[in-house]
Amino acid sequence: MPLDQLSQTTSLFAPLKEQPLDVMLTLLNALRGDPRDGKIDLGIGVYRNDDNQTPVMRAVKAAETHLVATQASKDYISPEGDMGYIDRLAPIVFGEAGARDDRRLGMQTPGGTAALRLAAALIARGNPEARVWISRETWPNHALLMHAAHLQVIDHPYFDRATQAVQFDVMMSALEAARPGDVWLLQACCHNPTGADLSPEQWRAVTAFVARKGLIPLIDMAYQGLGYGLDDDAAGMRMVIDAASEAFVAVSGSKNFGLYRDRVGALWLQADNAAVARRARSNLIVLARSLWSMPPDHGAAVVRTILGDAALTTMWRAELDDMRLRIQTLRRDLAAVLPQLAPVARQNGMFSLLPIDRDRVIRLRADHAIYMLESGRINIAGLHSANLPTLCTALRPYL
Numbered sequence: 001m002p003l004d005q006l007s008q009t010t011s012l013f014a015p016l017k018e019q020p021l022d023v024m025l026t027l028l029n030a031l032r033g034d035p036r037d038g039k040i041d042l043g044i045g046v047y048r049n050d051d052n053q054t055p056v057m058r059a060v061k062a063a064e065t066h067l068v069a070t071q072a073s074k075d076y077i078s079p080e081g082d083m084g085y086i087d088r089l090a091p092i093v094f095g096e097a098g099a100r101d102d103r104r105l106g107m108q109t110p111g112g113t114a115a116l117r118l119a120a121a122l123i124a125r126g127n128p129e130a131r132v133w134i135s136r137e138t139w140p141n142h143a144l145l146m147h148a149a150h151l152q153v154i155d156h157p158y159f160d161r162a163t164q165a166v167q168f169d170v171m172m173s174a175l176e177a178a179r180p181g182d183v184w185l186l187q188a189c190c191h192n193p194t195g196a197d198l199s200p201e202q203w204r205a206v207t208a209f210v211a212r213k214g215l216i217p218l219i220d221m222a223y224q225g226l227g228y229g230l231d232d233d234a235a236g237m238r239m240v241i242d243a244a245s246e247a248f249v250a251v252s253g254s255k256n257f258g259l260y261r262d263r264v265g266a267l268w269l270q271a272d273n274a275a276v277a278r279r280a281r282s283n284l285i286v287l288a289r290s291l292w293s294m295p296p297d298h299g300a301a302v303v304r305t306i307l308g309d310a311a312l313t314t315m316w317r318a319e320l321d322d323m324r325l326r327i328q329t330l331r332r333d334l335a336a337v338l339p340q341l342a343p344v345a346r347q348n349g350m351f352s353l354l355p356i357d358r359d360r361v362i363r364l365r366a367d368h369a370i371y372m373l374e375s376g377r378i379n380i381a382g383l384h385s386a387n388l389p390t391l392c393t394a395l396r397p398y399l
């Protein structure tokens with residue numbers, strides 16, 4: 001066969017189809033390429049202050065200064081990462097008593113995304129037949145991460161656009177079709193993209209359901225501290241995993257420590273007993289080694305430094321409280337100007353899903369340079385006193 005034909009038939013790259021960018025990244029590119037003044041960015045989930053900035057948190061800066069002055073080596077740590085970080089973060093995630101449960105073992109991951117990816121890899125290794133149940137409205141990456149491990153994903157109803165609230169009974173009836181050993185990916189708080197969280201009573205019902213059906217909760221807690229506060233935001237998750245024999249908890253330091261680009265996350269697994277947990281974790285370590293080998297150190301070292309110092313911890317908690325209160329105020333302000341959005345004031349965290357269709361989202365972008373996801377998801381933390389009135393004026397005719 002002539003050489004040029006041979007190279008055609010054996011080309012690795014030629015058969016690949018062009019891939020569209022993820023909705024989030026597409027939006028980010030469109031926004032960055034828009035030359036208009038006064039653009040309003042309500043797209044990607046990044047916290048901004050009233051000056052429309054995402055500053056480094058003061059506690060983070062102080063920890064970084066300390067690290068730069070004292071860090072003596074950049075030698076490798078290990079695939080499980082910085083265990084000092086894990087030990088100090090565990091009480092924030094599980095509470096003091098929950099963190100001492102020896103059936104729960106954690107490791108550092110490059111962001112919450114990698115924690116979910118690692119959980120998916122372990123699920124596929126332990127039970128490739130497990131189906132993963134995910135709310136229909138969710139972070140677009142959830143399904144991608146599960147598919148990357150060749151897991152079957154089933155979406156279930158979650159949000160009622162008309163009432164802007166969780167369709168709890170409809171969701172629970174759909175979940176009746178789950179089989180023992182299936183995984184239920186739940187968001188602990190500040191549901192992305194709806195902002196609509198389960199009430200404590202609904203978490204109790206989910207807890208009983210998970211135990212009765214023998215499901216494995218995989219809880220994504222990416223926004224702890226931005227809803228009601230660190231402990232309240234974790235309360236539902238803690239209740240569910242206390243009643244489950246096996247579970248995963250994936251956490252992120254992107255939002256609550258503002259360490260987005262430093263990729264700070266962790267994955268905990270919970271097994272029936274400590275021996276099984278240790279064995280399962282040895283699998284996590286091998287899987288991590290094949291996925292990223294070792295996680296980046298800097299962000300986790302920052303978190304370890306903050307949580308190992310009482311004054312820095314107090315500073316960090318206060319900054320996080322300020323962020324939460326600012327988001328709550330913006331929610332109330334938006335609902336006060338546009339009563340049609342009253343439910344937004346009852347929702348939590350960075351996101352809400354506006355009751356407008358894709359055409360209107362596109363028109364808001366074309367006519368007013370207001371950027372949100374095509375689903376109607378807005379990042380509340382992208383609002384500030386200067387752009388909130390503009391958004392309300394532009395939005396009013398569409399509601």
Ligand code: LMR
Nearest residue numbers: 024043044045046139192
């Ligand atoms: C979001 O949903 O906007 C964030 O979690 C950022 C991301 O990586 O998608």
